[in-house]
Amino acid sequence: MSGSLLKVENLTKHYPLGAGFLKKTIPVVQAVTDVSFSVEAGETLCIVGESGCGKSTLARLLMRLVEPTAGRVLIEGFDIAGLKKNLLRDWRRRMQMVFQDPYSSLNPRLTAGQIITEPAENFGRLSRRQRQALAVELLRKVGMSPELMHRLPSELSGGQRQRLGIARALALRPSLIIADEAVSALDVSVQAQILNLLMDLQQETGIxxxxxxxxxxxxxxxxxxxxxMYLGRIVELAPCEALFARPVHPYTEALIAAAPVPDPTRIRLEVPLQGEVPSPIQPPKGCAFHPRCPLAVERCRIEVPPLVPMADGRVVACHVRAPTMGIPAEPITANSSLSPMAQQ
Known part of the structure; x- marks a missing residue:
């Protein structure tokens, strides 16, 4: 078994739409389908894709905020996907989440100090002095003045609220933090502050x-x-520098081509993306991207492409590109690690 901090195997979440004995088949929303990856201690894995591709659902599956339809979520080798709530409680300390909207994720009736110390008090009673010391320590760690501990979330700025959410996530000293669009609602200057904060905390604590x-x-x-991710599946997973220097999957190419480039001298890829994202209720057969893909062939319309490892350490699910890029023979399976660090 892999020594990865987190290992996800064939994770799937389908939401049934309605019920009734007269219906022979019940339609389902295929939010996440057959997702596998691993994360090492101290590593940063980014998950990208268009709205509705299943990113937030995947985050909630990892946290067990929603129940998976199938698959496994292993933390330090132990599968938490099927644990009952009373057994899951202790494992929650190892993973914490920072939500997209800092205001709606904070209790408006609690002060900043109470919000920070609440997770720790859920796992053991703290004296007043211990609570204050913990709040002061974490506020300073995220670059906030301890004087703010008595303020309500409504009295803080958006950046301060997001820092408060990060401080709360650190209260239990987790091994893994999941940040779901944690800076999307913030100004650019505040985004940079939060990103640098996360990177500094990662270097300091090894999360x-x-x-x-x-x-x-x-x-x-x-x-x-x-x-x-595209329509609930991972279509490419690669080291960050390699992905941006040379995207392989046509969808990855299209995403990078659509991103604004502040440098007018930088040559951009021209990859027109036609059509709209298909419905997750009735996804296309074969490769889900084939109706919008300029490279699609007949096989793409029939057969779902497996994630295949390539020579540069990435994995790609593409019938057209993968065979031409110097790949090993075997596709990724549930028992394979997608982490280059784990393969070393």
Missing amino acids: ALIFISHDLRVVEHIGQRVAV
Whole structure:
């Protein structure tokens, strides 16, 4: 078994639409389908894709905020996907989440100090002095003045609220933090502060980070590896520098081509992307991207492409590109690690 901090195997979440004995088949929303990857201690894995591709659902599956339809989520080798709530409680300390909207994720009736110390008190009673010391320590760690501990979330700025959310996530000293669009609602200058804060905290504490974003500029700045999702599946997973220097999957190419480039002298890829994202209720047969793909062949319309490892350490799900890029023979399976660090 892999020594990865987090290992996800064939994780799937389908939401049934309605019920009734007269219906022979019940339609389902295929939010996440057959997703596998691993994360090492101290690593940053970014997950990108268009809205509705399953990024946030995947985050909630990892946290067990929603129940998976199938698959496994292993933390330090132990599968938490099927644990009952009373057994899951202790494992929650190892993973914490920073949500997209800092205001709605904070209790408006609690002060900043109470918000920070609440997770720790859920696992053991703290004296008043211990609570205050913990709040002061974490506020300083995220670059906030301890004087703010008595303020309500409504009295803080957006950047301060997001820092408060990060401080709360650190209260239990987790091994992994999942940040779901954690900077998308913030000004550019505040985004840079939060990103640098996360990177500094990672170097200081050694935590792993799963960073979910639709902003490729942010991903290029913070990521070590990047997983590209389309309609609930991972279509490419690669080291960050390699992905942006040479995207292989046509969808990855289109995403990078669509991102604004501040440098007018930099040559951009011209990859027109036609059509709209298909419905997750009735996804296309074969490769889900084939109706919009300029490279699609007949096989793409029939057969779902497996994630195949390539010579440069990335994995790609593409019938057209993968055979031409010097790949090993075997596709990725549930028991294979997608982490280059784990393969060393």
